[in-house]
Amino acid sequence: MKTMSLIVPCYNEEPTIEIFYNTVEKVFSDHPDEFKDIHHEYMFINDGSSDGTLAEFRKLNAAHPDIVHYVSFSRNFGKESGLAAGLQHAKGDYIAVMDVDLQDPPELLPKMLTTLESGDYDCVGTMREDRKGEPVIRSFFSRSFYSVINHISKVQIIPNARDYRLMTRQMVDAILAMPEYNRFSKGIFNWVGFRTTYLKFENAPRSAGETHWSFWQLFNYSIEGIVDFSDVPLKIATFIGGLFAFLAVVGIIIVIIRKLMFGNSVGGWASMVTLMMFIGGIQLFCLGIIGNYIGKIYLETKHRPLYIVQEEK
Incomplete structure (x- = not known):
């Protein structure tokens, strides 16, 4: 039996964790045929949260020790460190990266797995059809960022693509072979290559809580991407x-x-x-x-x- 590891980085996400777990579990139980030969596990990453996020992880682990695992940082190291930790600790044959706020629809997991198991692809990514519900100024700068980086970088990044994706162990091992300290996952996922297809979905609001990404943080993150993947x-x-x-x-x-x-x-x-x-x-x-x-x-x-x-x- 193969294993699917779900990597879920979290920072001050106490209200969303239980909702996320119950929603994803329902997807697995509602699609027994697609997941009949798949054992799934959760790898939650606590990125130095100051609320009750870690307590929620402990509670889920105590109730489901066979499928719920977590790693807790000594302080906040940032999203990229959380993703790297999840990839390093995940042991599955298939590895998914997801946001805990359910803006990455778990309902796509069955189709992502079916597509991957067909053998035609090594990665199934996701992308939003539009940026509905997002502030206009943020959408404008997001489009501008993709336009700029795709013109100046040899690594092409799909506009509106999410980190939400399901990958084979071979692709994840290739990503882990990249030892750099300064990481920009959207670029790394594309730099390693491998056969990738994308599924589209409509933008959805958070299940609970508020986003922790300010405009300034997103701007700095875009600068990181440009510097990391273009001279x-x-x-x-x-x-x-x-x-x-x-x-x-x-x-x-x-x-x-x-x-x-x-x-x-x-x-x-x-x-x-x-x-x-x-x-x-x-x-x-x-x-x-x-x-x-x-x-x-x-x-x-x-x-x-x-x-x-x-x-x-």
């Missing part, structure tokens, strides 16, 4: 630096010719100061891009663990 920003900085160096040389030549021909100094100190401030801003912008990449290198060379486990069952 184009460095090339842009190089191009801008070269362009302004060329313009500076042209400016110097114009000033010298004007001095020799007309014998007067160049006027317009205000415009000159403005130009200097503009060029200084461009230089700082380029240094910021370079600094971001250097910072990534710095973190990689430290070889710190992605997370620290305080408790697991």
Whole structure:
């Protein structure tokens, strides 16, 4: 009998955990034919929650020790660390990544499993048909992010694709072979390759609680993805630096010719100061891009663990 491991990272999700468990269990019980040869297990990840999330995990584990397992971090390490921990601890032949808020519909699991067992694919991902119910400004920046990263990166990321997916053990082992500290799972899932198909679903509200992703956190996450999977920003900085160096040389030549021909100094100190401030801003912008990449290198060379486990069952 094969095993399906469900990886569920959680951060302050106390109200949603029991709802999630009961909903997923109902999907398994309602589809006995699809899951007749499948043993399923849950791998909950507590990412340093400050509410009763860990207590909910303990309660579920006590009631269902054969299928419910959990890993609890010593502090909040972030979503990517939670995903990495789940992949490292999951032992199943098939591994699914899901959000606990039920915005990833468990009803797709039977079809995902059937598609995977056909042997035609190594991964069945999911994507939203639209972003209905999401703030307009967030939808705009999300579309802009996918457009930008797919133009500057060799790794193509499917717009509106979710982390919710079912993968074979072979694909997960390939993902785990990537040891980097700075992780962007949407890019990693696509970078390793393997045959992947996507199922579409309509956007759904959270089952309970509130999202913990602020606009600023999502913006930073998008920057992480761009830096992790493209060196184009460095090339842009190089191009801008070269362009302004060329313009500076042209400016110097114009000033010298004007001095020799007309014998007067160049006027317009205000415009000159403005130009200097503009060029200084461009230089700082380029240094910021370079600094971001250097910072990534710095973190990689430290070889710190992605997370620290305080408790697991």
